[in-house]
Amino acid sequence: MQQTLSIIKPDAVKKGVIGKIIDRFESNGLRIAAAKKLQLSQAEAGKFYEVHKERPFYGELVEFMTSGPVVVMVLEGENAVAKNRDLMGATDPKKAEKGTIRADFAESIDANAVHGSDSLENAAIEIAFFFAKKEIC
Numbered sequence: 001m002q003q004t005l006s007i008i009k010p011d012a013v014k015k016g017v018i019g020k021i022i023d024r025f026e027s028n029g030l031r032i033a034a035a036k037k038l039q040l041s042q043a044e045a046g047k048f049y050e051v052h053k054e055r056p057f058y059g060e061l062v063e064f065m066t067s068g069p070v071v072v073m074v075l076e077g078e079n080a081v082a083k084n085r086d087l088m089g090a091t092d093p094k095k096a097e098k099g100t101i102r103a104d105f106a107e108s109i110d111a112n113a114v115h116g117s118d119s120l121e122n123a124a125i126e127i128a129f130f131f132a133k134k135e136i137c
C-alpha cells in the first residue's frame with residue numbers, strides 16, 4: 001500500500017472537472033485518503049516547486065499555480081505512485097496517451113490539469129507539505 005500526492009490544478013478546477021478527475025482515481029483503485037481545496041500563495045507555490053527553481057519555466061509555473069484554487073489530495077492504494085502517474089499521462093498533454101487525465105482535460109504543458117508525486121520519497125515530502133497526519137484517514 002502506498003500514498004501519493006495529487007493536485008488538481010487551477011485550469012481543471014476552473015473547467016469544473018474535479019469530480020471527473022476524482023472518478024478516474026476511484027475507478028482505478030485509488031482511495032481518497034485526504035482532500036482539500038485551497039488557494040496557494042506565491043511563497044507556498046514557490047516552495048512546493050523549489051526543485052524546479054533553476055528551470056526556465058519556474059516563474060510561469062508559480063504564476064499559474066497561484067492563478068486560482070487547487071484541490072490537493074492524498075491518494076492511497078497498491079502501487080499508488082506509479083498508478084497515479086499512469087492515469088495522469090505525460091506532462092505535455094500533446095504527448096499524453098489517449099484516455100489519460102491530461103489527454104482528456106489538459107490544454108498545455110503549463111495548464112496540464114494535475115500534478116502527481118514522481119517517487120515514493122517525494123510523495124512523503126509532498127504529502128507532509130499539505131497535510132497534518134490527523135487529516136489523512
Ligand code: CMP
Nearest residue numbers: 052057061091109110111112114115116
Ligand atoms: P508538474 O507535474 O506539476 O511538475 C512541474 C510542472 O512544471 C509540470 O507539471 C508542468 O506543468 C510544468 N512545466 C512547464 N514546462 C515544463 C517543461 N518544459 N518540462 C517539465 N515541466 C514543465
